């Protein structure tokens with residue numbers, strides 16, 4: 001990951017304090033870095049539509065295989081025409097598009113997948129799994145190679161699959177998908193190529209509940225744009241919705257035995273974790289989403305039961321009616337948009353993680369193997385000890401009590417209000433604790449993050465990726481989110497203006 005070279009603590013941290021001149025200079029440096037290794041123009045290699053490669057990703061805990069399902073026209077190209085190479089290199093997986101004749105790299109993006117998570121749970125040691133996935137990139141004018149990479153045990157990307165695609169082949173379907181669903185614009189601020197385009201889908205909303213779907217979007221998006229850096233950069237986003245009404249209200253909830261079938265097949269109990277809500281029906285979801293131009297996808301679940309999920313560049317999901325929906329909405333978007341790691345560690349999760357010997361690639365957690373080169377060291381004030389002391393024992397003792405209580409309530413099938421009340425009590429208590437110790441409000445390296453009580457550190461006492469605080473991402477998270485926004489919003493117009501000034 002080369003993100004330490006781009007450290008624009010400009011817009012995301014304290015936007016009002018930065019003078020315009022400095023801002024333009026930093027942005028120009030950022031643009032230069034984003035465009036490093038990109039000496040070509042979009043129109044030399046691509047036309048303005050979206051190629052979607054659907055494939056099956058199959059394997060078990062130690063091997064994985066890919067097979068193409070279909071190659072389609074996925075509507076207009078919504079991504080950047082300027083930043084084609086992904087220098088952030090976030091994600092467990094990374095795909096590259098090479099010009100087949102010259103092997104020149106012409107497009108790349110990092111991403112994560114449900115398969116990648118599933119492979120780490122105990123089930124993958126017993127059975128094989130198959131997941132349907134897609135990669136999307138601008139429609140190539142000539143034959144290309146699609147190269148799939150995955151991180152090895154040292155976190156370096158290694159090629160695990162390569163396939164050639166000839167856009168003129170009969171296997172590639174250039175036909176546009178006929179419109180099928182109603183769409184609705186929540187906010188359109190400019191051309192898709194120069195904005196982050198979010199599509200919001202809904203599952204478990206009946207035909208009669210479409211007004212509720214719109215109201216849920218308005219409420220949750222309203223909360224989302226109150227949080228930095230989304231607040232300062234609201235004009236960089238477009239948000240559109242696609243309506244996929246279900247036969248009846250609500251989605252599948254296997255744990256309490258409430259089974260349902262809905263158009264997008266959203267379900268709680270993914271990986272047998274009651275609050276983890278995902279859909280494995282990638283085809284239906286992608287077909288619905290492509291009704292509008294999109295870069296990122298949010299699926300609202302018409303339910304009150306606490307739950308959600310977020311996978312880097314796949315989608316984020318949230319139960320719309322929980323007292324913590326606003327928090328889950330923003331937290332899961334952090335995973336989906338900027339590949340942020342969970343900073344919490346005490347909750348029970350199904351992942352199996354061993355001893356840490358390599359630095360995690362996520363921008364907001366560190367194993368602190370090399371404290372002198374802390375990945376957010378430029379954000380740390382002089383005099384802050386690394387690692388940074390915090391009242392961890394007190395915090396942990398309280399949090400384990402809450403975990404126990406939560407398990408009890410769930411096993412008794414207690415009403416959702418009881419759990420919401422417990423979480424609210426926990427939130428208040430934790431916020432107070434984290435805002436009132438010696439290093440409160442200081443960037444440092446605080447032990448406990450990424451599901452690990454020890455040997456893993458976060459940048460700040462509190463963050464939306466740590467507790468259920470609804471207000472602030474930590475500075476490391478804010479900065480990473482800002483980098484991803486830049487990948488979608490640096491425009492050709494901006495570059496031309498820079499060159500003439």
Ligand SMILES: [Zn+2]
Pocket residue numbers: 343364463464465466473474475476477478
């Ligand atoms: Zn954070």
